[in-house]
Amino acid sequence: MRVLGIDPGLTRCGVGVVEGQLGRPLRLVEAGVVKTPATAEHSQRLLSIDQGLAEWIDKYQPDVIAVERVFADQNVLSVVGTAQAAGLAMVNAARRGIPVHTHTPTEVKAAITGSGRADKAQVSHMVVRILKLAVAPKPADAADAVALAICHLWRGAANDRIAEALAKQMGKTA
């Protein structure tokens, strides 16, 4: 399974593609950012994000897209732009029939480091170890997107397995 993690933002959207399955080593395919200049007009910045994310999706053909969940109270000043970038990620996925899942920053940190209150350096350190990299993906937004993809691979695969087992059991008892 190939997962594209997207850490949404108006100035920088982190993107990270990770491949793998439960119980096997994960592999980093690619990581980077979709950037927009602060001097550009707002609708043009959104269009650049829309097109940039579309290119990543079309190039790497992920099976699932994991987007960081936006909260209304997380950062009042930037929440509108962040929510809009996340919305564009979701629409691009939905348009291509690719399932989208959201994970909170706390869920990502907990999945990667074992602590929901880990700092950026700890998450970055664990991303390097998990993916057996020489250096952490740069910039930080790219590393966050990779962490999101890992979180989804681990949580999603585990959830799918549980759902499958339950469905089987339901079938037997029915």
Place this chain on the structure above:
Amino acid sequence: MRVLGIDPGLTRCGVGVVEGQLGRPLRLVEAGVVKTPATAEHSQRLLSIDQGLAEWIDKYQPDVIAVERVFADQNVLSVVGTAQAAGLAMVNAARRGIPVHTHTPTEVKAAITGSGRADKAQVSHMVVRILKLAVAPKPADAADAVALAICHLWRGAANDRIAEALAKQMGKTA
């Protein structure tokens, strides 16, 4: 000039098309809503909004799109969905090279009724008078979108005229 006003929302996006120019009576072309079911998955709702707004734009070919400005503090619970709907309106405009302008609810109320603190009934009443309608556009979101388009026609046309006059003067003095 033809303006498409969009009052963004995840459940209902109001849309209103108004035609006219400064100093001439305005004409309502069409008004309505793009709705999404609360039971649908979030990314599917955003995709429906994206497609619904695209249909309105392609059918009515507006010269300008006016979107209600979303504030991070206006309604914490729904701001993410509203911001995402507004973002999709902007991207659809930018993708077609149509200029987008935003107006705050206060600016719209002030332009239409003369008071930035007018209630919905007062705005609706003035929309009926300005456009010489038999009844107000329904539902309220459609009326809000029409008010937004009127606000833009009045403010925008006045601003354009000022900008044009200034540009001419600059040309003369240069």
